[in-house]
Amino acid sequence: MKKILIVFVLLIGLLGAYFFFTQSKESKPALEVEQKQEEIQVTRKNIKEETETHVVDVVYPQFGIAAIDTHIDQLVKSSVGEFKMLPPNPPESAVPKHSFDGLYDSVYIGPDVVSFRLVLSQYTGGAHPLTSISGLNYDRATGKQLLQQDAFAMIGKTVEEVSAAATKELKSKLGDAMFEEGANSNPENFSSFVISEDKITFIFQQYQVAAYAAGVQEVSFSRK
Template sequence: MKKIYAKTIIVLSLLLCTSVLTAKGVSEASGKKVEDRGPSISYTSTAEVPFFEDEPKLNAIVLETLRNIQSGFDGIYTATTAEDMVGSPAARAFGLIINYDKVEKSDKYIGFIITADKYTGGAHGNTELVSINYDVKTKKIMSLQEALKPSSADWLNKLSEEAGKLLLKKVKSGTLISDEEWIKKGTAPAAENFKVFKIERDNVKIIFPQYQVAPYSSGMPEITIPLSFFK
């Protein structure tokens, strides 16, 4: 069977650009400005994504997604000034690592989720998720509604209710730390709340980003719903 995709490792801009910014301080003894050779900023950025031999449009979409993620992270990095570093106890290591999960593919769609782990020197990093659900026929990214093809106009309300039930079940079983109010807000019937999804054969997997339905310590909760639920 012909393999339709391969891993592509991309080293993005500013790789290993170290000690670009250093803090400037004031000498207490003389009152004159002096160069502080202390805290500095380093930046590393890498990405590993799939490449599809027979789907150039999908490859272009993936590349554009990487560029958007990179651009946003670059903005945070370049906005950090020497003044921001004054009083910093240690160097700030900025890091961006982009990867992806298992590729699901059929004659109708190709789906996977891009994960961007971002670290800017705080107590912990943050993760951005981007769904890639590609319609092989139209050569476009599918929305959740296009992927589910629900039979009811009220599908989003039904999804909201079911998602809330499944997450509360996790709370009751002790596998998720959260509360009813947090979950209710994060699963309200809005498409934005369910934008991270992937079709896995006869099911749809929905992932909730950090803080959406639970605290950071709970990670990114997932639920799986049969496609038949929407018929």
């Protein structure tokens, strides 16, 4: 009888231990692994100064990625430096001070690229300012600047195919006023572009494919 009681107690103990172990295992929450891509916080930098000969007011973005920010910073400061080296206007000029302005727009931050438009405009007198629009695009992982060859690859077209399609679209819009050499198959004609989630837009500068009055022209292609 005593042996039976001992065996019974041992069985109860084993069952209790098993129950405790299994319940603890089941109730322990599973580890959740969540991979989040690091968010980019865009900040603004401003170069602003005024002297007796010129006024500068340029705003441009920084993305918190060292290689990208350094390249943008150097590009903007180089442009401002070149502007400041221009000889001043004579005192009797209708435009006593040169001006250099800059802004940015069309910011796109995707999983693979960072892209935006940088608009720089200088005025030293004359009928209108001289404006340049640069599409600046970077590989988000490496910080490397993306060039037109990368853009062609993203849309799955050769420069000849891009040229033919762009010329056709611009010709339909501008007619005989189009300067066709500005969209021929020279890769430099497509050096300015911006990237969005679903397309790439090539930017043609003032005077590149038409007279100043026609303004800046753009042609877009779907990304593959």
